[in-house]
Amino acid sequence: MKVKIVPTALGEWKETYQVSIPELELPNDPHFKVVTAEIVYNQTDRRLLMDIQLSVKASTECYHCGEPMTFLIFPYLHLEFYRVENPNRDSGDDDIKFIGLLQTDIDLSQDLRDAIVLSLPMRITCCDEDRMEHILFSGD
Numbered sequence: 001m002k003v004k005i006v007p008t009a010l011g012e013w014k015e016t017y018q019v020s021i022p023e024l025e026l027p028n029d030p031h032f033k034v035v036t037a038e039i040v041y042n043q044t045d046r047r048l049l050m051d052i053q054l055s056v057k058a059s060t061e062c063y064h065c066g067e068p069m070t071f072l073i074f075p076y077l078h079l080e081f082y083r084v085e086n087p088n089r090d091s092g093d094d095d096i097k098f099i100g101l102l103q104t105d106i107d108l109s110q111d112l113r114d115a116i117v118l119s120l121p122m123r124i125t126c127c128d129e130d131r132m133e134h135i136l137f138s139g140d
């Protein structure tokens with residue numbers, strides 16, 4: 001998923017996106033249905049911050065009883081970009097990314113995919129009493 005950021009748009013603003021599932025190249029199981037991203041941007045002269053709240057709906061079969069089920073997860077990520085003359089050099093820090101001084105398109109696919117995959121629970125169940133709090137099952 002690419003976002004468009006005008007370098008001169010300074011300050012804070014918020015956008016909500018429907019993210020294309022094929023674009024994220026997520027695994028086949030669970031089956032991902034909907035991903036939305038609410039992004040709060042904060043841009044100063046050389047720095048661009050993104051606070052990204054994802055809402056992900058996916059379906060799978062319950063690990064315990066095998067019944068089909070739908071679940072939601074809400075991965076969150078914070079990204080920091082710095083505008084530099086040569087954005088291709090390595091920042092030496094995974095949390096800091098470089099973009100060009102006048103760059104408008106930023107591809108977030110890899111970061112969103114990583115955040116989603118990392119927040120997937122190991123075992124997704126509809127019937128486990130002590131299932132993890134962040135899984136809200138729905139009957140679909």
Ligand SMILES: [Zn+2]
Pocket residue numbers: 062063064065066067125126127128
């Ligand atoms: Zn179950």
